Amino acid sequence: MYQVLAADSIKEQGLQPLLEWKHAQVYMGGIDSGLVDLEKVDALLVRSTTKVTAELLDSMPSLKIVGRAGVGVDNIDIAAATKRGIVVVNAPDGNTISTAEHTFAMMSALMRNIPQAHSTVKNGEWKRNQFIGNELHSKTLGIIGLGRIGSELAKRARAFGMSVKVFDPFLTQERAEVLGVQLSTFDNVLQEADIISVHTPLTKETKGLLNEKTLSQTKKGVYLLNCARGGIIDEMALAHFIEKGHVAGAALDVFEVEPPGDHPLLKFDSVIVTPHLGASTKEAQLNVATQVAREIRTFFENKPVANSINLPAMSKEIYEKIQPFHQLAKEIGKIVSECHNKGVNELTATYSGTAAELETAFLTKALLAGFFENRIDVKVNEVNAIHIAKERGIMVGEKVTGNSFGYANTVTVTARGDGEAFTVRGTYIENYGPRIVSLDGFNIDFHPSGNLLYIQHMDRPGVIGHVGRILGDHDVNIATMQVGRKEAGGEAIMVLSFDKPLSPEMIAQLESLKDIVTINSIIL
Numbered sequence: 001m002y003q004v005l006a007a008d009s010i011k012e013q014g015l016q017p018l019l020e021w022k023h024a025q026v027y028m029g030g031i032d033s034g035l036v037d038l039e040k041v042d043a044l045l046v047r048s049t050t051k052v053t054a055e056l057l058d059s060m061p062s063l064k065i066v067g068r069a070g071v072g073v074d075n076i077d078i079a080a081a082t083k084r085g086i087v088v089v090n091a092p093d094g095n096t097i098s099t100a101e102h103t104f105a106m107m108s109a110l111m112r113n114i115p116q117a118h119s120t121v122k123n124g125e126w127k128r129n130q131f132i133g134n135e136l137h138s139k140t141l142g143i144i145g146l147g148r149i150g151s152e153l154a155k156r157a158r159a160f161g162m163s164v165k166v167f168d169p170f171l172t173q174e175r176a177e178v179l180g181v182q183l184s185t186f187d188n189v190l191q192e193a194d195i196i197s198v199h200t201p202l203t204k205e206t207k208g209l210l211n212e213k214t215l216s217q218t219k220k221g222v223y224l225l226n227c228a229r230g231g232i233i234d235e236m237a238l239a240h241f242i243e244k245g246h247v248a249g250a251a252l253d254v255f256e257v258e259p260p261g262d263h264p265l266l267k268f269d270s271v272i273v274t275p276h277l278g279a280s281t282k283e284a285q286l287n288v289a290t291q292v293a294r295e296i297r298t299f300f301e302n303k304p305v306a307n308s309i310n311l312p313a314m315s316k317e318i319y320e321k322i323q324p325f326h327q328l329a330k331e332i333g334k335i336v337s338e339c340h341n342k343g344v345n346e347l348t349a350t351y352s353g354t355a356a357e358l359e360t361a362f363l364t365k366a367l368l369a370g371f372f373e374n375r376i377d378v379k380v381n382e383v384n385a386i387h388i389a390k391e392r393g394i395m396v397g398e399k400v401t402g403n404s405f406g407y408a409n410t411v412t413v414t415a416r417g418d419g420e421a422f423t424v425r426g427t428y429i430e431n432y433g434p435r436i437v438s439l440d441g442f443n444i445d446f447h448p449s450g451n452l453l454y455i456q457h458m459d460r461p462g463v464i465g466h467v468g469r470i471l472g473d474h475d476v477n478i479a480t481m482q483v484g485r486k487e488a489g490g491e492a493i494m495v496l497s498f499d500k501p502l503s504p505e506m507i508a509q510l511e512s513l514k515d516i517v518t519i520n521s522i523i524l
Ligand SMILES: NC(=O)c1ccc[n+]([C@@H]2O[C@H](COP(=O)([O-])OP(=O)(O)OC[C@H]3O[C@@H](n4cnc5c(N)ncnc54)[C@H](O)[C@@H]3O)[C@@H](O)[C@H]2O)c1
Pocket: 071, 072, 073, 092, 095, 096, 099, 144, 145, 146, 147, 148, 149, 150, 167, 168, 169, 170, 171, 199, 200, 201, 202, 205, 206, 227, 228, 229, 253, 254, 276, 277, 278, 279, 280
């Protein structure tokens, strides 16, 4: 039973996919609520309030997935989650419309002094001349960041007769034309816009994007909007530019620190604010909770998640194609690790045929997960595999070749270290399954599953018989057996499979046989 903690105020109705699932137990309450032992929590759901720090992650050793019921993941330490192999998913488009509508409402309210006028009427005043506003029509709206929310805002602004200038380094001219906006430089947006609205994520690049220097490039009398993330507009610089009358007003839904407390920006009449309400509609909250609950269930059902921040996103169709190779790569990784039980400082994966047409980076991560499984204590998966390899000084290489050795596809893994190399090659045969077709240069053919024994021995008469006799004496049934050799009388190998693993005593007895070089047990 998966233990799921839904912290922050997540809409219960949206959690239906988890609440109705017999394998999940959902607790709704804060991190400190004591409802559930944090050490046992498998999935954590948050909005922007809970700060998912490295320390919090460390206090949750069973945690496998963090779901953000919303867009921004700047409250989650993604690097720390990735290092721990914890998948992070979000609900990227469930609150787009609500946030675009809120931004538009803030813009209208700012231009017509609605909150200020509202307060005076409530106080018994009637100051019609004090609140002369500005039309939106014919004004230039500058949008910085034309993603989901920026695009929806642009559509609404155009419907109100505004012209829209946009800066987004990742936007194509084609998309700009479809949306009827002018793709501009950052400087041009600053210089030409009557109103500027930021809609980027908060990153190293966007923190303080509007600062003392860039604000000085804006038109005198400009209005600013931030319904994205506190910090994209430098708050102290904004206060300074309002103070000196350069910025006419600002509408803010977000702050660097929330709640902002006794903030200098709050003392200006021309600054209107809301307490991070962009996504706070019934519709958006139902959407994001449902999206993230579905993702968490999908993840626990071992199916591909669509909106992971630290895993490649994959459609169901692609997943179905890649899944058999994913399993094969993981098994090869384990076989390499067990058969070549030595120090490794380089792992190279080579793909051919239909395997080479897939997302090979994902397969390489799976092979690393298999390779590390029995080597280190940390749980390694596709999320943290590359990080762990780097940390352990293992160079990971990936190649594609046209040589499929007569198969429709191959996945070949070579481990190198201390002047030695060990190679395992496998293939996936449609309607038949995965096969290992080469092991340390020996041609062989076995199904990589169950309890296997890899025996290297000298190719002498009687060796196979002696092995069979010891196993027989212990009443062990050999399920399958494959042998391979390069030349008569030289080195040879045997791969045997059993219904249950052999005991260490049995393995020791086999190792003591004459002409046995090494024995490795592999459990797949
Ligand atoms: N106030 C709220 O309640 C609320 C609700 C939802 C989202 N948000 C925030 O709104 C922001 C946008 O969300 P979205 O769903 O539109 O995201 P998105 O990823 O769809 O769009 C972000 C856009 O910013 C662009 N961008 C990135 N770096 C840039 C840069 N340096 N300069 C210019 N453009 C840049 C990207 O190319 C992308 O087009 C996020 O910060 C999100 O957290 C706030």
